[in-house]
Amino acid sequence: MGEEQAADRCGDGETGVLVLGATGATGRLVVRQLLESGNRVTAIVRSGGKIPEELHSNPLLTVLEKEISQVQVGELIPLMEECDSAVCCLGHTMSWKGVFGPPGRLVADAVKLLCQAALQIDRPGPFRLVMMSSTGHRNADFHEKIPLPDLCIRFILKLLLPPFADTIAASEILRTEIGPSDAQLEWVALRPDSLIDRAEVTSYEVCISPTRSAIFNPGQSSRINVAHFIARLINDEDLWNIWRGRMPVLYNRE
Numbered sequence: 001m002g003e004e005q006a007a008d009r010c011g012d013g014e015t016g017v018l019v020l021g022a023t024g025a026t027g028r029l030v031v032r033q034l035l036e037s038g039n040r041v042t043a044i045v046r047s048g049g050k051i052p053e054e055l056h057s058n059p060l061l062t063v064l065e066k067e068i069s070q071v072q073v074g075e076l077i078p079l080m081e082e083c084d085s086a087v088c089c090l091g092h093t094m095s096w097k098g099v100f101g102p103p104g105r106l107v108a109d110a111v112k113l114l115c116q117a118a119l120q121i122d123r124p125g126p127f128r129l130v131m132m133s134s135t136g137h138r139n140a141d142f143h144e145k146i147p148l149p150d151l152c153i154r155f156i157l158k159l160l161l162p163p164f165a166d167t168i169a170a171s172e173i174l175r176t177e178i179g180p181s182d183a184q185l186e187w188v189a190l191r192p193d194s195l196i197d198r199a200e201v202t203s204y205e206v207c208i209s210p211t212r213s214a215i216f217n218p219g220q221s222s223r224i225n226v227a228h229f230i231a232r233l234i235n236d237e238d239l240w241n242i243w244r245g246r247m248p249v250l251y252n253r254e
């Protein structure tokens, strides 16, 4: 992207970001980091009361209470026209209803909706989308080799756990339906390993493919480090250009 397009992207100097899953453990950290970076944030949440009070009072934050599975593409387009990027931190609630109840394709349907809207927006440069995927997803573009025992367990997890299949389906929409170099929509599917909570950003590494078994030797990824990397991706043109169309894996350094 040339300098002129980069200037257009920033518009009035505050890059606008639409965030889904902003009330989640990672999503709220993403919102905080984006606001601290000076981004305008529009969060679509099902319960606005879950956004921390100190974020609510931030003039850069707009919170819209809507159930994402009920949102139509026509409603999303005007919101996305006000933004440059979107971040999807949606994930199924870890309860029987959250895991096995509707909507089974929460993340994949939301990613599809974001893609449909992004492809209909008339804007000077490509819209950018970051989604939280997982190391359980193999990036077939990079011919990632998975040992047979891992593959067998992933196969069973995909059959038995709808959220696992949902995350994979969402990343596959980006990889196969949008592809690595679409003129209207660029994306990054970030793959954290086992998510943990830490109070502060610590040292982390970002790899093009997993360097350890997600099943038998998983690494750790602090949610706050994930949020830090997402905010950097949104705001750092060079970093974005390294990772667009890819599925980076983030590990805390031990």
Ligand SMILES: NC(=O)c1ccc[n+]([C@@H]2O[C@H](COP(=O)([O-])OP(=O)(O)OC[C@H]3O[C@@H](n4cnc5c(N)ncnc54)[C@H](OP(=O)(O)O)[C@@H]3O)[C@@H](O)[C@H]2O)c1
Pocket: 020, 021, 022, 023, 024, 025, 026, 027, 046, 047, 050, 067, 068, 069, 089, 090, 091, 092, 093, 094, 102, 103, 106, 107, 132, 133, 134, 135, 163, 167, 191, 192, 193, 194, 195, 196, 223
């Ligand atoms: N756990 C891990 O080790 C791990 C590893 C790699 C990747 N991941 C992926 O990382 C993502 C985020 O993880 P997290 O721990 O930050 O998630 P989380 O705390 O469970 O947050 C999930 C978000 O999704 C929203 N949500 C859930 N069900 C919804 C529904 N039916 N309609 C609308 N919104 C809904 C939640 O809203 P409410 O606040 O209203 O419930 C919340 O904002 C997930 O996709 C997960 O698969 C997890």
